[in-house]
Amino acid sequence: MKIRVLFFASCSDIVGQREQTIEIQDGSRLDDLMDAVIREHPRLEPIRSSAMVSVNQEYAEGTTALADGDEVALIPPVSGGCEPGARNSVLPKRRSRREQDG
Amino acid sequence: MGKDVYRLTDTSIEPDALHKEVLNDHDGAITTFAGVVRDNTKGRATQYLVYDAYREMAEKKMREIGEEMKDRWEIDCVGILHGTGKMEIGDISVLIAVSSPHRKASLEACHYAIDRLKETVPIWKKEVWVDGEAWIEGDPSSAQPASMEGEE
Numbered sequence: 001m002k003i004r005v006l007f008f009a010s011c012s013d014i015v016g017q018r019e020q021t022i023e024i025q026d027g028s029r030l031d032d033l034m035d036a037v038i039r040e041h042p043r044l045e046p047i048r049s050s051a052m053v054s055v056n057q058e059y060a061e062g063t064t065a066l067a068d069g070d071e072v073a074l075i076p077p078v079s080g081g082c083e084p085g086a087r088n089s090v091l092p093k094r095r096s097r098r099e100q101d102g
Numbered sequence: 103m104g105k106d107v108y109r110l111t112d113t114s115i116e117p118d119a120l121h122k123e124v125l126n127d128h129d130g131a132i133t134t135f136a137g138v139v140r141d142n143t144k145g146r147a148t149q150y151l152v153y154d155a156y157r158e159m160a161e162k163k164m165r166e167i168g169e170e171m172k173d174r175w176e177i178d179c180v181g182i183l184h185g186t187g188k189m190e191i192g193d194i195s196v197l198i199a200v201s202s203p204h205r206k207a208s209l210e211a212c213h214y215a216i217d218r219l220k221e222t223v224p225i226w227k228k229e230v231w232v233d234g235e236a237w238i239e240g241d242p243s244s245a246q247p248a249s250m251e252g253e254e
Contacts, residue, residue, distance in 0.1 A: 009154045009226035010237040050239070054224075057159040073156055073224070076239040080153070080160075080184055080225030081137050081196050081216060 001026050001068035003033055011051070011074045014043045024066070030055060031062035033072060044074070051076045104129070104201055107181035108164035110157050110225075115183050115194040124179035129201040133208035135216050137196040139189050149230045151189045154237075156224040160184065163223045167215055171200065174214070175207040182215065184225055195227075 003022050007015045024033055030053060038045050052059050052075040055066065104126040121132055139151050168180035181199040189195050198215045202208035227238045
């Protein structure tokens with residue numbers, strides 16, 4: 001099956017392009033794809049531990065099963081906005097600041 | 103009537119225009135936050151910034167943040183704009199406007215929005231200095247700009 005892989009920021013600099021189609025065995029999981037990506041672009045290895053990966057625009061775990069035509073993106077820690085933030089994690093978390101109705 | 107706005111843009115970001123988009127007749131407050139390109143990072147002179155984004159996912163994640171805000175606070179409309187590409191000192195890189203019947207809800211929700219944006223929305227900043235450049239990935243408050251050139 002064919003997977004469209006997207007690269008951004010430092011990853012696109014390393015890879016030299018913004019996207020690439022990678023052919024991978026049917027039944028592969030996200031981790032298998034990432035292994036293939038790193039084999040092709042060994043300089044991405046240091047980023048792998050800090051980067052998140054998305055499948056079809058949702059953050060996904062390595063065990064996620066892939067399907068032909070999926071869109072996968074390597075997402076280094078984000079830095080949008082304007083100034084250093086109080087970022088600890090890219091995982092959604094709920095805050096206990098509700099002090100009012102609705 | 104007001105509406106929600108979640109958009110990446112490569113044109114200049116105008117607070118007045120976003121105010122008009124999010125405002126409803128029954129609102130008594132709009133809280134706006136503007137993030138602006140600063141001329142230095144920990145004393146190192148910045149020439150300009152370049153923002154890269156995963157556009158489709160970024161706009162989707164912005165919308166999710168807006169929905170989280172509406173779950174938590176009594177607000178009406180949420181507007182989030184983020185610039186892409188090259189941005190000069192003084193440019194607004196991110197603008198958030200939240201309308202609400204009463205001020206407390208939009209004040210709190212707006213603060214939440216900028217914190218969340220920096221956690222989940224796939225947008226990256228490259229700082230360009232006179233003597234180098236680096237993608238800022240990871241928590242910038244714990245990074246040492248002087249050592250970034252050697253990364254990768």
